[in-house]
Amino acid sequence: MTAVVDAARPEGRLTLAVSKGRILDQALALLSEIGIEVADIATSRRLVFATSDPRIEVMIIRAQDVPTFVEYGAADLGIAGKDVLMERERSELYEPLDLGIARCRLVLAGPHDGAPGGPRPRVATKYVRTARRYFAARGMQVEVIHLYGSMEIAPRVGLADQIVDLVDSGATLRANGLVEIARIADISSRLVVNKAAMKMKHAPVREFIARLARACAARDAHPAGPRRA
Ligand code: ADP
Numbered sequence: 751m752t753a754v755v756d757a758a759r760p761e762g763r764l765t766l767a768v769s770k771g772r773i774l775d776q777a778l779a780l781l782s783e784i785g786i787e788v789a790d791i792a793t794s795r796r797l798v799f800a801t802s803d804p805r806i807e808v809m810i811i812r813a814q815d816v817p818t819f820v821e822y823g824a825a826d827l828g829i830a831g832k833d834v835l836m837e838r839e840r841s842e843l844y845e846p847l848d849l850g851i852a853r854c855r856l857v858l859a860g861p862h863d864g865a866p867g868g869p870r871p872r873v874a875t876k877y878v879r880t881a882r883r884y885f886a887a888r889g890m891q892v893e894v895i896h897l898y899g900s901m902e903i904a905p906r907v908g909l910a911d912q913i914v915d916l917v918d919s920g921a922t923l924r925a926n927g928l929v930e931i932a933r934i935a936d937i938s939s940r941l942v943v944n945k946a947a948m949k950m951k952h953a954p955v956r957e958f959i960a961r962l963a964r965a966c967a968a969r970d971a972h973p974a975g976p977r978r979a
């Protein structure tokens with residue numbers, strides 16, 4: 751793989767890609783715990799931000815794109831959901847740390863009064879590969895239908911018999927008359943690291959991982975502190 755060469759990025763400066771959406775607030779809170787504050791994030795339309803630590807810049811991008819940016823070296827490190835990482839075909843990334851944020855679970859769900867859906871039920875999901883792997887491992891014949899969102903309505907409108915989706919409280923499932931049938935995976939956000947950066951920027955990368963690991967450990971030792979879930 752050809753790495754992105756960024757002449758504007760000084761040696762030793764680290765770029766961290768963070769998912770937009772549900773992960774962002776908790777990721778920023780964790781960074782704040784290690785003294786990294788990102789300014790103007792709410793008001794700015796920029797995607798790359800300087801931080802209070804001159805050695806670290808933060809890039810805010812779509813959740814599904816974080817592993818790609820890190821794999822190609824456009825970012826040295828990233829924070830991405832395990833759901834997104836599991837869905838990748840092959841991974842050229844180090845995944846040194848479970849950050850314990852944005853916890854949820856990937857589940858198979860269906861109508862509470864639902865019939866099994868015949869010999870080959872249809873399952874709607876954003877997580878096509880993960881779902882196929884799950885059913886194949888169990889020898890279950892299903893037709894996987896790829897949706898980009900709003901999985902929960904698929905059973906109600908007859909598009910699918912079941913769905914595979916992320917669930918936290920289960921409120922969205924309930925609101926759509928669905929119940930959890932099986933838990934496929936526990937999900938949380940992970941720190942990922944570009945392999946070349948791990949070699950070429952070994953000291954700053956190692957230091958950054960260690961700082962985050964300490965912050966996670968401190969939080970887990972004092973659950974009253976920064977919110978865990
Ligand atoms: P997108 O709609 O672009 O996928 P989301 O904000 O819905 O963005 O999801 C981004 C990431 O947040 C997911 O990859 C997952 O790791 C995490 N996430 C999604 N839904 C939940 C949830 N209900 N609770 C906790 N974390 C979640």
Ligand code: MG
Pocket residue numbers: none
């Ligand atoms: Mg979403």
